[in-house]
Amino acid sequence: MNSKTQPDLHPDAESLNAFVEQALAERERGEILTHLAGCGRCREVVFLAQEAATEMESAVDSPDLRLPARQRSWLRNWWVVWAPAGALAAVVSLAYVVHLRRVEMASELAKVTPPAAMRDEGISARPPAPPMGMQAAPPLAAAAPAKPAPRSMKAPIESVASRQLPHTAATMTAEEASELPHTRQDEAAASPGTSGAGNPAPSAAAEYKPGVAAAAREVEQEQAAADSQIRSMAAKATAQARPNEPATRAAAGGMLKSAAPAALPAVSSTPPAAFEAGSLHGTGRVFAVYKASPTKLPSGLPAVSTASMQHSTLAVDRLGTVYLSEDSGSDWESVANQWSGRAVSVRVQPAVDANSGALQTGPPVFVLVNDQGQVWVSTGGRIWKAK
Amino acid sequence: MGISPAQSVEGSEGKCVPDRLGAIDGTLLDELWNECEGASWGLERGEFKEILLDVGTAQNYGLAQAADASRQQQAAFFRGLRLADLVLARACAAGNERAWERFVATYRQQLERAAIAITGSNSLGRDLADQLYAELYGLTTRDGARRCPLQSYRGRGSLIGWLRTTLAQRHVDHYRGSRREQPLKEFDTPAPDAEPEKPASELTILKKAVEGAVSRCAAEDRFLLAAYYLDERTLLEIAPVLHVHEATVSRKLKRVCQEVRKAILKNLQDAGMSKRAAEEALGTDPRDLDLSLKKLLQYSRAETFQEKAGR
Numbered sequence: 159m160n161s162k163t164q165p166d167l168h169p170d171a172e173s174l175n176a177f178v179e180q181a182l183a184e185r186e187r188g189e190i191l192t193h194l195a196g197c198g199r200c201r202e203v204v205f206l207a208q209e210a211a212t213e214m215e216s217a218v219d220s221p222d223l224r225l226p227a228r229q230r231s232w233l234r235n236w237w238v239v240w241a242p243a244g245a246l247a248a249v250v251s252l253a254y255v256v257h258l259r260r261v262e263m264a265s266e267l268a269k270v271t272p273p274a275a276m277r278d279e280g281i282s283a284r285p286p287a288p289p290m291g292m293q294a295a296p297p298l299a300a301a302a303p304a305k306p307a308p309r310s311m312k313a314p315i316e317s318v319a320s321r322q323l324p325h326t327a328a329t330m331t332a333e334e335a336s337e338l339p340h341t342r343q344d345e346a347a348a349s350p351g352t353s354g355a356g357n358p359a360p361s362a363a364a365e366y367k368p369g370v371a372a373a374a375r376e377v378e379q380e381q382a383a384a385d386s387q388i389r390s391m392a393a394k395a396t397a398q399a400r401p402n403e404p405a406t407r408a409a410a411g412g413m414l415k416s417a418a419p420a421a422l423p424a425v426s427s428t429p430p431a432a433f434e435a436g437s438l439h440g441t442g443r444v445f446a447v448y449k450a451s452p453t454k455l456p457s458g459l460p461a462v463s464t465a466s467m468q469h470s471t472l473a474v475d476r477l478g479t480v481y482l483s484e485d486s487g488s489d490w491e492s493v494a495n496q497w498s499g500r501a502v503s504v505r506v507q508p509a510v511d512a513n514s515g516a517l518q519t520g521p522p523v524f525v526l527v528n529d530q531g532q533v534w535v536s537t538g539g540r541i542w543k544a545k
Numbered sequence: 546m547g548i549s550p551a552q553s554v555e556g557s558e559g560k561c562v563p564d565r566l567g568a569i570d571g572t573l574l575d576e577l578w579n580e581c582e583g584a585s586w587g588l589e590r591g592e593f594k595e596i597l598l599d600v601g602t603a604q605n606y607g608l609a610q611a612a613d614a615s616r617q618q619q620a621a622f623f624r625g626l627r628l629a630d631l632v633l634a635r636a637c638a639a640g641n642e643r644a645w646e647r648f649v650a651t652y653r654q655q656l657e658r659a660a661i662a663i664t665g666s667n668s669l670g671r672d673l674a675d676q677l678y679a680e681l682y683g684l685t686t687r688d689g690a691r692r693c694p695l696q697s698y699r700g701r702g703s704l705i706g707w708l709r710t711t712l713a714q715r716h717v718d719h720y721r722g723s724r725r726e727q728p729l730k731e732f733d734t735p736a737p738d739a740e741p742e743k744p745a746s747e748l749t750i751l752k753k754a755v756e757g758a759v760s761r762c763a764a765e766d767r768f769l770l771a772a773y774y775l776d777e778r779t780l781l782e783i784a785p786v787l788h789v790h791e792a793t794v795s796r797k798l799k800r801v802c803q804e805v806r807k808a809i810l811k812n813l814q815d816a817g818m819s820k821r822a823a824e825e826a827l828g829t830d831p832r833d834l835d836l837s838l839k840k841l842l843q844y845s846r847a848e849t850f851q852e853k854a855g856r
Contacts, residue, residue, distance in 0.1 A: 171710040176701035178710070180788055181625065183607045188764055195767035199717055201776055206713035208785050210662040211706065214655060 168200055169193060178208055455481050456490050463503035465524055472504040472524055472539050480504065480526065482539045496542040499528035507535075569594055573620050581628035586636035586644040596635055597623055600699045631700030638693040640683070652705060653678070659709045663716050673716055677708075751826050754812030758805045759838070766801045773798055775838065 169177075169190055176182045177190040194201050455461055459475035466472075471483045473490070478500030481490040507525045526534040526542060534542040574594055583593045606614035606622040614622070636644035656678060661670030683693040698707050759767065765787070772778045772786075780791040780798075787794065806827070813823035 170697065171707055171714055172697065172699050172701055174714075175703070175706040175710040178786060179702040179706050181702045185609060186607060191768050192764040195764050195771050198771070198776065199721065201768075201772055202717050203710060203713040204786055205772075205776070205778060205782055206663045206716065207706070207709040209782070210659040210709045210713070212785070213662040214658050214709075 168197065174200060174204055175207065178204055178211075454487075454490075455479075456492070457481075463505070465504040465506045467506045467522055467524065470524075470539050472526075474501045474504055474526075478502065478529070493540060493542075497526060497528055497534045497544070498532065499530045501526050502529050503527045569597060569623075570616065570620070573623065577623055577628055581632045583632040583636075586632060586641045586647075588632060588636060593632065596631065597626075600626065600631070603699065604701070626700035627703055628700060630704035631698065634695040634698040634700075634704055637681070638683070638695040640691075645682075652708060655705055656708055656712070659705075660712050660716075663709070663713050673712060673719075677712055677715060747826065748829070750813060750816045750818065751809075751829060754809045754816065757812045758808030761808060762801065762805065766797070766804075769794065769798055769801055770805075770838075 173182070173186070173190055177187060177194075180187075182190065194204060455473055455475050457475050457477065457479055459477060459479075461473040461481075462476055464471060464473040466486075469484055469486055471487050472493075473481045473483070473487075475481070480493040480495075480501050482493050483490045504524060504526050506522050508522045521537070524536045524539050525545070526536070528534075533545040535545045536542045574590070574597075577597065578590055578593055581593065583590075601614070601619060601622055604622075605612065606619050607625075608614055608618065633644055633648060637648050657671060657674040660674035660677070661667055664670045664673055677694075680694050683691040694711065698704060759770075762770070768787075769783065772783050773780075780794045783794050784791040789797075809827065810820070810823045813826055814820060818826065
């Protein structure tokens with residue numbers, strides 16, 4: 159139906175628009191509606207005009223009025239995301255910088271501090287004050303699993319030691335864990351001038367150990383035996399793990415498997431005792447692994463604890479037998495049992511007056527601990543006295 | 546405002562005193578004059594009064610043709626007008642330059658947007674808008690006189706709405722006119738009509754029943770049926786035209802269909818069919834019925850409209 163051909167049949171634009179805008183009275187609206195019900199042309203006109211009105215309203219609203227709202231919403235949403243992300247990044251960056259500075263400071267102090275002064279400082283700051291000198295280094299190394307310290311020759315030691323920490327935590331047996339608290343407590347009192355199980359300063363041990371040539375020979379021996387011994391220790395530790403910790407056992411096998419090759423080059427390039435001390439502040443397992451790895455005892459059993467002082471080295475095997483070597487581990491002889499119970503660990507400790515507990519200026523002594531936590535002291539490793 | 550534009554002025558209060566042309570209350574005229582900003586376009590108060598009377602009498606103040614408008618009904622009608630738009634349109638039609646500047650600044654861009662929205666094409670929309678704009682500017686003449694479609698605007702709705710509707714009318718008329726010029730598609734030879742399964746008498750009864758049911762529907766119900774089933778408009782499109790929510794349109798459609806079905810069944814039963822036969826008859830293939838819903842929905846166009854769009 160065309161308005162040109164039938165001009166008198168359609169309402170004009172005024173009426174149709176007034177109908178759409180509800181500007182008509184009921185009578186007029188009814189007339190228009192009646193017409194629209196039967197006229198496709200006018201329905202089409204009405205719907206087209208209505209669609210155009212809707213599109214124009216949205217077009218007017220969107221560019222001028224809605225854009226600022228969108229921008230605010232966008233910014234607001236992104237602030238919600240970026241605020242915590244930025245805070246987290248700031249915290250991580252701060253922690254990294256602080257850690258880096260502490261590692262460098264500890265390394266520098268370890269390098270330049272004289273042995274006597276370091277001994278004094280280590281004793282005086284013993285119980286609660288780790289940050290000075292040698293005693294600060296192991297915790298720092300332990301706290302930075304993947305961070306090498308490039309400005310010091312101890313960097314590889316710290317790096318290797320720190321790499322082992324996760325594995326030690328994952329593979330420590332219950333038996334070894336029970337030994338850990340008093341071992342840690344005793345290490346804090348160990349002399350920084352000597353190396354051994356009780357020495358918490360790997361870098362210091364590398365510098366102050368007197369038998370450097372002997373240590374190099376030990377390293378060569380370690381290289382040959384380390385791989386097989388690590389794997390056997392890992393398997394044993396896994397077998398000793400509690401049955402209700404399947405995930406721990408699985409992790410132990412897997413991680414030690416991957417850890418051994420990475421650890422070997424670092425062990426071969428550093429004194430073993432220093433390495434043992436560096437990893438002591440971990441949870442103990444890798445400490446035991448690397449402590450035992452270079453020691454070949456006459457009993458054929460792996461050593462669970464060793465301690466070196468000058469040319470003398472003490473080692474304890476798993477049965478509690480104590481061996482002494484005066485040629486840096488080439489030849490071993492059994493030490494007569496002068497203690498009760500089963501020896502579980504040996505270490506080196508500065509000489510301390512038995513009555514006053516004050517530090518003495520004499521040479522350090524060997525300390526033996528049995529499975530009941532009792533302590534014996536020896537100056538040369540052959541004669542032991544209860545402490 | 547004593548009465549809203551959507552309300553019927555027939556029921557408004559006041560005496561139905563027949564009012565003569567030119568008898569607009571002075572106070573009301575002042576009120577309307579101050580509202581319309583006619584002085585901005587160089588319009589005088591007397592001209593404004595003539596415009597109001599022209600608009601009122603042309604539509605009989607919104608009343609039926611035979612009815613006489615009271616003073617209150619006239620006032621309600623005048624107050625329902627878009628006076629500012631009306632004065633602007635008349636000023637433009639009279640060739641007032643300042644009014645044209647305002648019109649161009651206000652409506653030129655909207656006119657183009659509306660045309661693009663209606664045609665769905667930038668080029669067609671701009672062409673359509675330019676064509677209407679030229680007409681509005683009075684470039685067309687009839688009998689030697691400059692003719693402006695804005696003269697037909699009477700202020701019942703907004704000026705921009707009137708422009709949109711005018712654009713839509715032009716577009717629909719153009720589309721319908723040009724569609725006839727398109728070549729006919731080649732259709733496959735239609736299959737011969739199958740013999741209707743039902744006897745002719747039954748189909749005749751059914752046809753009358755449908756006609757009777759649809760014819761009794763209200764105008765709005767028939768509009769709904771036509772818009773939804775014939776034009777295939779969506780509920781979302783129908784709702785703003787009727788100023789209801791689309792859910793309301795859906796409910797109304799469902800109700801209308803149920804009522805039509807009931808009415809058809811009743812008509813069939815009134816024609817002598819049993820209830821079961823009547824229900825079976827509702828399953829008849831619609832193609833067997835010689836029935837055009839388009840024609841059926843147009844049956845009751847009692848009123849005719851004067852197409853007064855300026856051409």
